[in-house]
Amino acid sequence: MNALAVEGVWKYYGDYPALRDINLTCEAGSCLALIGRNGAGKTTLLRTIAGFSRPMKGAIKILGGSPRETATRRNVGFIGHGIAVYDELSALENLMLYARLYGLTDARTKALQWLTETGLERVRDGLVREFSRGMRQRLAVARAFLHEPSLLLLDEPFTALDDRAIAVLQRLLREALAQGRTVVMSTHQLREALELATHVTMLNRGQVAFDGPCTPEMVADPGLVYARYGEG
Amino acid sequence: MREKLLYALGVIAFAILARDIFIIAGFPPEVAQGNAFKIIFFHVPSWVAAGTALTTALLSSILFLVTKNFKYDATAVAATEVGVAFLSVGLATGILWARPIWGVWWVWDARLTSALILWLMYAGYLMLRHAVEEPTQRANFAAVFSILAFIDVPIVYFSIRWWRTQHPAPVFFSSGGSFPPDWSAVMGWNILAMVMLACVLVSVRLQQEQAQREIDSLRRLAHAL
Amino acid sequence: MEFLRQVLVILAKDVRAELRTKEAVNAALAFAVMILVLFSFVFDPDEATTKMFAGGLLWIVFAFAGTLVLNRSFAREIPNDCLDALVAAPIPGSALFLGKALANYLLVAAVELVALPVFGILYYVRWYERFWQVMLVLALGTWGVTVIGTMFSALTVNIRLREVMLPMITYPMLTPALMGAMQLTVDLMNGKSIAGDATVWLKLLVGFDILYTAASIILVDIVLVG
Numbered sequence: 001m002n003a004l005a006v007e008g009v010w011k012y013y014g015d016y017p018a019l020r021d022i023n024l025t026c027e028a029g030s031c032l033a034l035i036g037r038n039g040a041g042k043t044t045l046l047r048t049i050a051g052f053s054r055p056m057k058g059a060i061k062i063l064g065g066s067p068r069e070t071a072t073r074r075n076v077g078f079i080g081h082g083i084a085v086y087d088e089l090s091a092l093e094n095l096m097l098y099a100r101l102y103g104l105t106d107a108r109t110k111a112l113q114w115l116t117e118t119g120l121e122r123v124r125d126g127l128v129r130e131f132s133r134g135m136r137q138r139l140a141v142a143r144a145f146l147h148e149p150s151l152l153l154l155d156e157p158f159t160a161l162d163d164r165a166i167a168v169l170q171r172l173l174r175e176a177l178a179q180g181r182t183v184v185m186s187t188h189q190l191r192e193a194l195e196l197a198t199h200v201t202m203l204n205r206g207q208v209a210f211d212g213p214c215t216p217e218m219v220a221d222p223g224l225v226y227a228r229y230g231e232g
Numbered sequence: 233m234r235e236k237l238l239y240a241l242g243v244i245a246f247a248i249l250a251r252d253i254f255i256i257a258g259f260p261p262e263v264a265q266g267n268a269f270k271i272i273f274f275h276v277p278s279w280v281a282a283g284t285a286l287t288t289a290l291l292s293s294i295l296f297l298v299t300k301n302f303k304y305d306a307t308a309v310a311a312t313e314v315g316v317a318f319l320s321v322g323l324a325t326g327i328l329w330a331r332p333i334w335g336v337w338w339v340w341d342a343r344l345t346s347a348l349i350l351w352l353m354y355a356g357y358l359m360l361r362h363a364v365e366e367p368t369q370r371a372n373f374a375a376v377f378s379i380l381a382f383i384d385v386p387i388v389y390f391s392i393r394w395w396r397t398q399h400p401a402p403v404f405f406s407s408g409g410s411f412p413p414d415w416s417a418v419m420g421w422n423i424l425a426m427v428m429l430a431c432v433l434v435s436v437r438l439q440q441e442q443a444q445r446e447i448d449s450l451r452r453l454a455h456a457l
Numbered sequence: 458m459e460f461l462r463q464v465l466v467i468l469a470k471d472v473r474a475e476l477r478t479k480e481a482v483n484a485a486l487a488f489a490v491m492i493l494v495l496f497s498f499v500f501d502p503d504e505a506t507t508k509m510f511a512g513g514l515l516w517i518v519f520a521f522a523g524t525l526v527l528n529r530s531f532a533r534e535i536p537n538d539c540l541d542a543l544v545a546a547p548i549p550g551s552a553l554f555l556g557k558a559l560a561n562y563l564l565v566a567a568v569e570l571v572a573l574p575v576f577g578i579l580y581y582v583r584w585y586e587r588f589w590q591v592m593l594v595l596a597l598g599t600w601g602v603t604v605i606g607t608m609f610s611a612l613t614v615n616i617r618l619r620e621v622m623l624p625m626i627t628y629p630m631l632t633p634a635l636m637g638a639m640q641l642t643v644d645l646m647n648g649k650s651i652a653g654d655a656t657v658w659l660k661l662l663v664g665f666d667i668l669y670t671a672a673s674i675i676l677v678d679i680v681l682v683g
């Protein structure tokens with residue numbers, strides 16, 4: 001069974017097709033880098049997979065289930081553009097909130113474990129409002145990994161991260177992949193992404209322009225896919 | 233073809249209304265209220281038209297949520313706009329009539345008050361639509377609002393009736409009134425014409441809305457290129 | 458049981474986040490007192506007629522002040538994209554909605570309970586004579602305000618002029634509930650118990666609350682996910 005299967009997905013903004021007949025599959029343990037220009041539909045596709053909106057046509061299967069099923073959502077982690085933690089709450093409170101929402105049995109232990117994992121245990125009772133940018137981003141990473149999802153969806157994860165946060169994220173992603181979990185990320189930071197990627201998909205105007213395994217060639221020259229399959 | 237049919241319908245509706253104006257002008261003044269009474273020939277039909285349009289809006293909203301077809305969203309907005317326009321006509325004719333008969337422009341009568349609240353509610357629908365940018369979200373939000381608003385229609389009506397019956401009724405309104413059978417026939421024609429007019433307006437507005445949506449998507453396409 | 462737990466998690470989160478800053482609650486309270494003071498210039502609190510309709514005045518204050526709290530409800534989720542994370546979490550939209558509505562309910566009710574004695578003092582109204590009946594009307598009326606307000610807070614969260622739009626779409630739809638609450642409050646503050654004809658308003662309030670709670674729970678997923 002594929003970890004993720006996108007089958008003939010169409011998505012419209014009014015009458016304008018933002019996604020046209022997207023077909024994708026990801027095996028468990030693979031890492032898909034979703035590339036393409038701004039407005040190519042990367043974010044729309046990721047948000048549709050994450051279940052924030054329903055496709056107009058076609059179907060999305062995550063571990064065999066639909067994105068809006070409770071069982072599926074328990075297995076999906078999402079990092080978007082925002083950090084998705086509350087400024088008014090402390091780091092620990094934020095993580096405990098999400099641990100409870102995901103129905104984890106020992107919310108406090110799990111939250112503390114992930115604070116340690118991301119190097120935030122020292123400031124666990126500090127309000128997020130008072131955190132530096134890098135700390136906030138690491139907390140956002142901890143929030144997405146907290147419930148140990150089988151499928152991780154990351155929208156431009158390396159943009160706006162500081163070096164330490166990038167290091168933390170890359171380490172966690174490597175560990176996750178080693179454990180057989182699946183990662184799908186949209187990105188402009190080709191170098192960071194291609195180091196991890198096993199597959200590359202390029203979107204162009206809502207269509208799949210390229211889909212294939214990530215080759216050493218691509219890692220050596222990240223601009224290659226754009227040069228070969230992008231328009232002009 | 234479809235457009236010609238539409239315009240033909242519109243012309244027929246106008247012809248009926250114009251003809252009826254002459255017939256109504258020929259009627260003798262009503263016993264208690266004189267000529268002012270005759271505004272009822274336009275007042276009642278606009279309420280019927282408004283009711284028809286707003287019910288259409290509700291059904292289209294539900295259909296949109298079920299099918300996600302933007303055709304129904306366009307119908308909903310077209311019908312609501314026309315409904316609000318006819319509500320305005322109903323309110324305006326009511327006010328014009330109230331001045332000579334009740335001696336004031338406005339009375340906090342059950343029907344008038346409910347009509348005003350409905351008007352405000354559906355004006356809110358149009359404002360909400362106007363403010364939401366993303367087409368799918370706009371259609372969803374508007375449909376949800378339309379359903380919530382329609383639930384309120386009977387509640388508003390009955391609550392205001394209870395409210396008014398608890399207070400003394402306005403004393404300056406005491407007409408028995410008489411309504412001869414040939415007047416009823418004219419009323420029937422006027423209702424028909426007004427509903428036809430509403431249908432024509434909704435269809436025209438619907439075409440415009442669909443054209444607008446096409447333009448929007450072409451603009452997005454142009455931006456993407 | 459699981460559903461109830463999820464509702465409580467959201468409820469606790471919203472109340473805690475609000476009480477950390479007290480932005481909305483303080484603003485609502487100051488606003489409520491300000492309107493009461495301003496109204497006293499128009500309606501002389503000394504006059505007997507003012508006592509006749511002062512109960513109605515109270516609900517205008519509650520509705521206006523309540524909107525300030527409700528405006529923050531979903532707006533709080535926007536700056537860090539928290540709403541995405543809540544929608545992505547494995548909880549039904551109805552649990553999210555109810556949790557938020559209950560949090561708003563507690564906050565609005567708290568503002569009302571502080572404003573009520575202030576109102577009593579400023580307008581010489583003995584509101585406490587029929588204490589439990591007043592509380593009943595307050596409880597039912599406030600739920601009507603919060604259930605509609607929370608739903609519309611979700612509808613208006615992403616739009617321009619959110620602060621203006623929310624009251625403009627909320628009040629017309631709230632009219633029947635506000636009217637019922639006003640009628641009952643006026644009666645109660647003039648020494649009349651809820652009996653006879655007045656029970657129709659109580660039924661209206663209960664019906665309104667049930668109808669809109671049900672409709673919101675059914676429709677909220679469309680608003681959140683689309």
